[in-house]
Amino acid sequence: xxxxxxxxxxxxxxxxxxxxxxxxxxxxxxxxxxxxxxxxxxxxxxxxxxxxxxxxxxxxxxxxxxxxxxxxxxxxxxxxxxxxxxxxxxxxxxxxxxxxxxxxxxxxxxxxxxxxxxxxxxxxxxxxxxxxxxxxxxxxxxxxxxxxxxxxxxxxxxxxxxxxxxxxxxx
Amino acid sequence: xxxxxxxxxxxxxxxxxxxxxxxxxxxxxxxxxxxxxxxxxxxxxxxxxxxxxxxxxxxxxxxxxxxxxxxxxxxxxxxxxxxxxxxxxxxxxxxxxxxxxxxxxxxxxxxxxxxxxxxxxxxxxxxxxxxxxxxxxxxxxxxxxxxxxxxxxxxxxxxxxxxxxxxxxxxxxxxxxxxxxxxxxxxxxxxxxxxxxxxxxxxxxxxxxxxxxxxxxxxxxxxxxxxxxxxxxxxxxxxxxxxxxxxxxxxxxxxxxxxxxxxxxxxxxxxxxxxxxxxxxxxxxxxxxxxxxxxx
Amino acid sequence: xxxxxxxxxxxxxxxxxxxxxxxxxxxxxxxxxxxxxxxxxxxxxxxxxxxxxxxxxxxxxxxxxxxxxxxxxxxxxxxxxxxxxxxxxxxxxxxxxxxxxxxxxxxxxxxxxxxxxxxxxxxxxxxxxxxxxxxxxxxxxxxxxxxxxxxxxxxxxxxxxxxxxxxxxxxxxxxxxxxxxxxxxxxxxxxxxxxxxx
Numbered sequence: 001x002x003x004x005x006x007x008x009x010x011x012x013x014x015x016x017x018x019x020x021x022x023x024x025x026x027x028x029x030x031x032x033x034x035x036x037x038x039x040x041x042x043x044x045x046x047x048x049x050x051x052x053x054x055x056x057x058x059x060x061x062x063x064x065x066x067x068x069x070x071x072x073x074x075x076x077x078x079x080x081x082x083x084x085x086x087x088x089x090x091x092x093x094x095x096x097x098x099x100x101x102x103x104x105x106x107x108x109x110x111x112x113x114x115x116x117x118x119x120x121x122x123x124x125x126x127x128x129x130x131x132x133x134x135x136x137x138x139x140x141x142x143x144x145x146x147x148x149x150x151x152x153x154x155x156x157x158x159x160x161x162x163x164x165x166x167x168x169x170x171x
Numbered sequence: 172x173x174x175x176x177x178x179x180x181x182x183x184x185x186x187x188x189x190x191x192x193x194x195x196x197x198x199x200x201x202x203x204x205x206x207x208x209x210x211x212x213x214x215x216x217x218x219x220x221x222x223x224x225x226x227x228x229x230x231x232x233x234x235x236x237x238x239x240x241x242x243x244x245x246x247x248x249x250x251x252x253x254x255x256x257x258x259x260x261x262x263x264x265x266x267x268x269x270x271x272x273x274x275x276x277x278x279x280x281x282x283x284x285x286x287x288x289x290x291x292x293x294x295x296x297x298x299x300x301x302x303x304x305x306x307x308x309x310x311x312x313x314x315x316x317x318x319x320x321x322x323x324x325x326x327x328x329x330x331x332x333x334x335x336x337x338x339x340x341x342x343x344x345x346x347x348x349x350x351x352x353x354x355x356x357x358x359x360x361x362x363x364x365x366x367x368x369x370x371x372x373x374x375x376x377x378x379x380x381x382x383x384x385x386x387x388x389x390x391x392x393x394x395x396x397x398x399x400x401x402x403x404x405x406x407x408x409x410x411x412x413x414x415x416x417x418x419x420x421x422x423x424x425x426x427x428x429x430x431x432x433x434x435x436x437x438x439x440x441x442x443x444x445x446x447x448x449x450x451x452x453x454x455x456x457x458x459x460x461x462x463x464x465x466x467x
Numbered sequence: 468x469x470x471x472x473x474x475x476x477x478x479x480x481x482x483x484x485x486x487x488x489x490x491x492x493x494x495x496x497x498x499x500x501x502x503x504x505x506x507x508x509x510x511x512x513x514x515x516x517x518x519x520x521x522x523x524x525x526x527x528x529x530x531x532x533x534x535x536x537x538x539x540x541x542x543x544x545x546x547x548x549x550x551x552x553x554x555x556x557x558x559x560x561x562x563x564x565x566x567x568x569x570x571x572x573x574x575x576x577x578x579x580x581x582x583x584x585x586x587x588x589x590x591x592x593x594x595x596x597x598x599x600x601x602x603x604x605x606x607x608x609x610x611x612x613x614x615x616x617x618x619x620x621x622x623x624x625x626x627x628x629x630x631x632x633x634x635x636x637x638x639x640x641x642x643x644x645x646x647x648x649x650x651x652x653x654x655x656x657x658x659x660x661x662x663x664x665x
Contacts, residue, residue: 225525
């Protein structure tokens with residue numbers, strides 16, 4: 001990102017870490033308390049498009065890392081010229097034992113399906129979300145399936161392999 | 172002899188109708204630069220469909236389809252095929268006019284009981300299309316009736332044996348051109364294929380037909396194509412002395428329709444009605460006026 | 468000619484029509500559906516084999532399941548299969564319906580499709596080439612000739628077991644049973660009572 005934005009960020013927020021990710025993108029790591037204000041600030045600076053909300057499961061450190069990818073492809077000023085082709089990746093960490101977080105729908109309205117997906121796949125509860133119901137899956141799992149301590153081979157053996165085969169059916 | 176004609180006429184129409192279905196698939200395939208199915212493929216389809224156990228949605232579902240098929244079969248009896256004309260003296264063109272509406276109404280009746288929204292959309296398109304081509308169709312038939320001063324189709328054919336084909340030798344060429352313009356709408360081929368559009372509305376009124384019902388619907392489709400082309404050949408191309416030349420003339424007209432079918436896309440129903448009520452109606456109206464003036 | 472041969476000769480056109488008029492319902496599951504449009508269009512022309520895509524299961528004869536089957540897709544497949552008129556033929560396409568394929572340890576795909584609906588033949592490959600589809604069609608003709616393509620008969624005969632498997636994976640099903648399921652337990656208890664008395 002250009003230096004003007006970097007200066008603004010450093011002056012407004014005190015607890016950021018700005019590093020460079022690949023392909024010209026920039027990555028900002030914040031503690032979870034200042035995530036909402038950072039996202040509102042970025043949106044006011046022209047980063048109006050939320051591309052993805054993703055999650056990484058750090059099992060040993062007992063934390064989930066939430067990742068928000070925002071980009072400014074819609075802005076046309078010369079000042080934001082460089083930002084048109086790059087995205088900013090915002091990362092924050094929440095606890096794994098009690099995964100609860102605030103929803104970012106007030107800032108980016110299209111966050112609703114991404115947070116539903118994270119709720120059903122990782123088990124993170126987003127407070128303030130209007131419709132936290134399953135998006136893709138139909139079944140109930142003992143552990144949310146994308147967590148690293150979900151044993152998928154055992155689950156498949158129990159549920160799908162145990163269905164009796166009908167090669168030689170009894171009469 | 173009369174009884175034989177009553178059986179022979181619909182039988183010939185059935186055979187030729189199914190042959191034309193097969194020919195249409197073969198010619199379309201060759202236009203697409205591929206080999207097509209064998210010519211008897213619709214016959215194989217119909218045999219297979221008759222041997223499947225199908226699911227009916229109620230009495231009106233089956234009754235409407237039989238009603239539509241019966242309308243088409245009875246209409247064949249009024250059309251002369253070569254010299255074979257069972258019901259030649261009874262009504263002629265007026266009967267054709269109102270019995271051609273039995274098949275869309277029969278399909279609408281059966282489609283009302285298949286509780287499928289695709290069927291409703293297909294039936295509404297079918298009835299709107301019928302409304303669209305009926306207006307120029309009535310004007311064309313009025314022009315023909317005025318020119319030949321008779322409503323009997325056998326009489327029209329006999330007059331043309333003496334004076335030559337009506338399309339090329341008399342002032343009926345203008346209504347003839349209008350008939351050629353609405354022929355794709357009567358046959359239900361592109362650009363007026365929005366009734367049975369397979370990709371849009373999952374084949375429209377025929378979406379809930381399976382097994383024996385689909386066989387009857389295919390036969391009904393074959394017969395209604397036969398009727399549309401046979402009427403044109405009788406009124407404008409002079410009919411024929413024997414069935415063989417009749418079928419050759421039908422083949423020529425059918426091929427023209429197929430080439431149009433292969434080249435054009437599908438119109439929307441409001442575009443179709445806008446077209447049908449504009450140019451063919453205008454041309455048929457002008458033709459009617461010309462026929463009236465020349466006769467005077 | 469004795470009576471059996473006469474009946475066979477009379478039924479020969481019907482069998483021929485089942486072979487040469489396979490209308491496939493255009494059900495687009497999974498990855499394999501990308502292999503079907505080249506087969507049915509002008510390059511590898513499937514219409515000369517009699518194979519034609521139709522838009523609705525009610526008009527169809529052949530059901531191609533062209534890829535991996537997740538639990539939601541299985542629900543749709545069963546509903547579509549039960550709407551097709553008998554006799555019909557199902558073919559599993561690709562390696563995922565056979566034994567799970569690439570998704571053999573996935574938490575949401577079922578692995579053996581023939582535990583839930585009857586399958587007449589498989590086409591191996593990931594994805595099979597169009598030429599493999601034509602070989603499969605000719606094999607299906609041979610099976611129909613020998614009366615071995617009887618998936619629909621097996622479904623009717625063992626419907627109780629198929630439905631039990633379906634309910635085991637999908638939970639309670641919203642649609643009523645296609646064929647009536649009689650209760651087998653009373654017959655078993657009656658047999659046991661007879662054995663005890665003796």
